[in-house]
Amino acid sequence: MKTIHSPALDLNLIKVFDALLEARSVSRAADALGVSQSAVSHALGRLRSLVGDPLFVRTGNRMEPTPRAQRLAEPLRDLLLGAARALSVEETFDPCREERSFTLSASDSLQAVLLTGILRDADKLRVSVALKSLDPDAMLDALDDGTVDLAIGYMPEVRRWHDRQFLYCENHVCLFDPALVPLTPPISLEEYTRYPHLMPSLRGGLTSFVDDELHALGTRRRVAASTTQFVAIPMLLTRTPMISTLPARLAHACARTMGLVTSPLPFASSDFEVSMAWHRRNAGSPSHGWLRQRIAEEAERL
CATH class of the missing domain: 3.40.190.10 (Periplasmic binding protein-like II)
Structure with a gap:
């Protein structure tokens, strides 16, 4: 208990670390967190003192993580995701009763082939879907900044804080x-x-x-x-x-x-693989899980 309540254990510091890991920039991390650059710099100084490692070093215009920061990345992100899931008010999801909107990124060819699974029961559901056709290079950034809930396409690589599910092979x-x-x-x-x-x-x-x-x-x-x-x-x-x-x-x-x-x-x-990917912060969301299940069911039907 003493360790848990230690003043050194500040979840805000972990949020700053995670934002720096994604943004690789103090200014962009500050924008993502909605705080000043000086606040991020101060938090980074506290982290460095706490860990005994520089954590991020400037390389050109980017802040690159040290080997110690790379080892800390996954366990600290899991800690944040666990806290977010524990505090989430969304415990169940009924698409016929609850209004929910999603933003998906997929080429128009995949939209035409796969999205019947979501829209087939449009007269019964209270779910709305906004579809975007993004350049493949922009899909992962859109998942990170939250402008896209789910990306579908040929994605041989995703980032370590993304989850991915194979849908089908295409030729x-x-x-x-x-x-x-x-x-x-x-x-x-x-x-x-x-x-x-x-x-x-x-x-x-x-x-x-x-x-x-x-x-x-x-x-x-x-x-x-x-x-x-x-x-x-x-x-x-x-x-x-x-x-x-x-x-x-x-x-x-x-x-x-x-x-x-x-x-x-x-x-x-x-052949090439068609997959769907999402940010791990949405992994435990019932509504997001419903969306992924509908897409997977339609892919299996195809």
């Missing part, structure tokens, strides 16, 4: 309008490269893994256009003689409803 197929691109599946490599391509790109580029694979095979394609809006591609394909390479689940759904045709890629390509 790519070709999609085209047979009235404008008169090919019969499965198409050949020569046929694949004969027509111009309409390319999906979350970052707005004009090359992708496809071009790397074609280069290795000694050939190339012509990308006539790219778009960050995957769901716009099937509509464009009904009006233009182009081929697109899309995630299989989206392509098959569009082929069924829009009179388009899918074909396997005429070269080997790796």
Whole structure:
């Protein structure tokens, strides 16, 4: 008990440590905590004295953690998360009775494929969902600052304070309008490269893994256009003689409803994993758990 009530054990110091670990900047940590920079600097001085280690050292414009700080990071974050869960007023969640809004980040292709699981019972639920299509590099930052509750996509790496759940493996197929691109599946490599391509790109580029694979095979394609809006591609394909390479689940759904045709890629390509990730501060939230369960159930149904 004496240890617990020791003046040296100040949870505010742990909050400052955690904020510095994420922000790597005194000023940004102060903004995140809603306090002055001098307050953060003073707290850091107390932490250094308490631990007997500098904890953070300046490297250019960043405050980088020392090895001691890196060892402290996970146990101290778990301590904060445990305190937050213990003090949370949310013990249960009934989506048919309680109003709750969520913000999700996912490409429009994943929105079209996965979010039926949330919206199927929209007439019964009191849950609202705001959807954002963020650059993959921005997803994790959005989880950290709380502007996004759940991120869904190809995320081979997350930060140590994030949790991640695998949803399904996805591959790519070709999609085209047979009235404008008169090919019969499965198409050949020569046929694949004969027509111009309409390319999906979350970052707005004009090359992708496809071009790397074609280069290795000694050939190339012509990308006539790219778009960050995957769901716009099937509509464009009904009006233009182009081929697109899309995630299989989206392509098959569009082929069924829009009179388009899918074909396997005429070269080997790796599957990729679709996962959802969230900040660990939401791990024990019943409403957040309900959201994750609905997404997982829809992924399993697919």
